[in-house]
Amino acid sequence: MQNKLTLHLVSEATGQTLDSVARACIAQFPNTDVRLRHWNLIRTQIQLRRVLRNIALDRGPVMSSLTDPTLQADMEAGCASMQVRLLDVLDNALRFLTEETGEAATRHPGGQYIMDESYYQRIEAMHYVLAHDDGQETKGLDNADVILVGVSRVSKTPTCFYLANRGIKAANVPLVMGLEPPAPLFTTKRPVIGLTIDPERLIEIRRNRLSQMMPSGRQAASAADYAYVDLEKVQEELHWARRLCRRHNWPVIDVTRRSIEETSAAILDLVDMNN
Template sequence: MPHRRILLHLVSGATGQTLDSMLRACVAQFPEHEFEFQHWNLIRTRNQLRRALTGIASAPGPVLSSLTEPDLQQHLEEGCARLGVRLLDVMTQALTLLQDVTGSHASGRPGGQYVMDDNYYRRIDAMHFVVEHDDGQQARELKEADVVLVGVSRSSKTPTCFYLANRGIKAANVPLVMERPLPDELFSLDIPVIGLTIDPDSLVEIRRTRVSSMVPTKSRMDMALNESRYVDPEEVRAELLWARRLCARHGWPVVDVTRRSVEETSAAILDILEHPAPAGLPG
């Protein structure tokens, strides 16, 4: 099948994040094609919808909608029919199912998942917590975390912590360095400690890229002095083996981040948090 470039219009009454994420997961199943997204977000009035329809008319393509306001969705359907473009309402079937299950009608409130409620403030607090407890900072407060991630340098600890924070999880991380003692607090926690590991060759490549992008400064002298060890394949393998053995010794489950996105790594961690292994069994 020849390569095609396809324009998709995404119409949302809120930020469009949910619709965007769903579509990106779908288009990934069609690698032979190139997709371009045109976002029409915060569509909450007819005037805003007319602006979106004008844009769709100027560059026609399939339209996917997550509008929750019935009147706006109807006008979008009529507009797409006039333009002769296909429209998929991705919300209706899910809302219908939930209405049938609950016996209640959907509120039709756009962006309902973004209200500033307890969950919202929990995510904000979790973000602050990650910043304050990144890279082993404030070890005395590790007990206040929901989870502590450990791993060698460049094993995606920090970005994973930030992604978890966006889910309301207070995540701290502690670097594993062979010559550096770990904080005593790490070994007396009643919360999960999870190790992150990675394929040695992948880690060497990541570290080499990192080192080449760094500007030598006095504050980075330690890394500069140990650069050869930091990226040496044999040293990296020994470092990772030591880290794996450390996690096994303390019964900490390990997630391999090789070829995993931060989202996939976080999903694996959330699965561990929600379904911990029975006592005495490896995670």
């Protein structure tokens, strides 16, 4: 039987940083069922009092990323009065960097969310991914930071969108056995990286995709559908794609046991090596 815990996350901004920290930590406690309650954009004492009332009704520890000293002090006092544990996830890091830089932290709420050059770079990268998804606009491959290739349903598109959020312009080109890949793929100077996957896992993903796409009135799958999820055909397809990558010296990443984040980290390492 799992332990149960309500964990309150209180942030002055969007709460993304705090959520990421909390989820990374929660993953290390598989025997505890943790329910997250998010309290974002908390910037006034009225808002904070509302949060504290809700914590009193649904008691549980609190992780906070409040930077305003007054709100932080009120948060500490409120949690102490309820005998609820509070962890300020930014305090130690800010203190550490203050000591290292000799500069006092500005404690500006949401300071990481500013429309600077890197912000517009991410927007540009997102537009690029939209225009170059699934083999579109192959004449623009030379403008990519990286090009992903692979057979259908190996997570090329979601990986490209994750990379775009890091400011990386990523194009993806599907590899279809029996069809010649677009010529610009073989002449570009940009890094090309192949994605592959375990055939049985790929079949599982494709079956789920087919079931979602099947029209309600259609009772039987077509011959093409059967080939799409046939183990022998899928193995042949993956082997063909690997041979193509090997022939052109394109590195290959197996995504079978990797999350999108882990795959993207491996791609960025390869891109750095190429630069």
